[in-house]
Amino acid sequence: MSRGGGIAALPRRVLDRLGPGEPEAKLVRDAAEYWSSSAVDPAIRDLSHWKGHGRFADQARWRAIGEKHLRLARRLTRLAGRDAPILRVAEWGPGGGSNAVAFAPSVERFVGVDISRPNLDECASRLAEVAFGGFLPLCIEAGNPESVAALVPEPCDLFLSTAVFQHFPSRDYGVRVMRVAAGLLGPQGVGLVQIRYDDGNPSYRSRRRDYERNAIAFTSYRVDEFWRIAQGAGFEPLAVTLEPDVNYAYYFLLRRAR
DSSP states (O other): OOTTTGGGGSOHHHHHHHSOOOOHHHHHHHHHHHHHGGGTOHHHHHHTTOTTSGGGGSHHHHHHHHHHHHHHHHHHHHHHTOOSOOOEEEEEOOTTSHHHHHHGGGOSEEEEEESOHHHHHHHHHHHHHTTOOOEEEEEOOTTOGGGGGGTOOSOEEEEEEOSOGGGSSOHHHHHHHHHHHHHHEEEEEEEEEEEEBOSSOGGGSOOOSOHHHHGGGOOOBOHHHHHHHHHHHTEEEEEEEEETTTTEEEEEEEEOOO
16 A cells, blocks of 8 residues: 555545445345334435425425326336236335325225335325325335235236335345346236436445445446346336436336246
8 A cells, every 4th residue: 555544544435445345134234224214313204205304395396206207107108018007006115105196096006115114104194195095015124025025915017116226235135126026017017117327426336334324325236237137137128218417217127928
């Protein structure tokens, strides 16, 4: 190491890249604790998109989240050539329920999968406000995403996940969830998944430790890499759209025939 204080003198962005990662089991536990603190922490409620909290004191802004993703889901069904209506939705990470409320008028069943019981309770409250009776909340152990497969009673038409993959405790965790997602879908099932993509910007590279400090942008993938992950999980990717201002990538997916 050159003069200047050794490894401790390196910039934090370099230390993040070179330093040892924490065990995934610890990161998973830290993630579960972090998101479950929405029960008491206003900042986590804001990050979880709770209506009336933080940025979402502006309720039009809160509604706009779900309305946007409903439009994208309709675009997805056109791309997939799907004629049958979307009646059963599984959302991974429903947070404060903006997506659920937007989809509720047109679906029969909405499955919410989360590691945070407070977020599921909040989502249920928002759906109760619009008198939707088809909500199935599934609070899972963070370390066992595969458990969802046995808890969903019937195949779903749409798998939805937005503003969630970027908070996963590892890149491999996202791969596991994608495999689960494909298994939840019936024939001609479709998926709308948003990730944070890695384009070399240090702000958006994946982290390997200090979950609480880095939770907002903990996990990212290259655009082409996640396309291949979706293929390997059992999807046919149809398109991807980018939002470069926030490094968001939306993947439009069709479940491959088994």
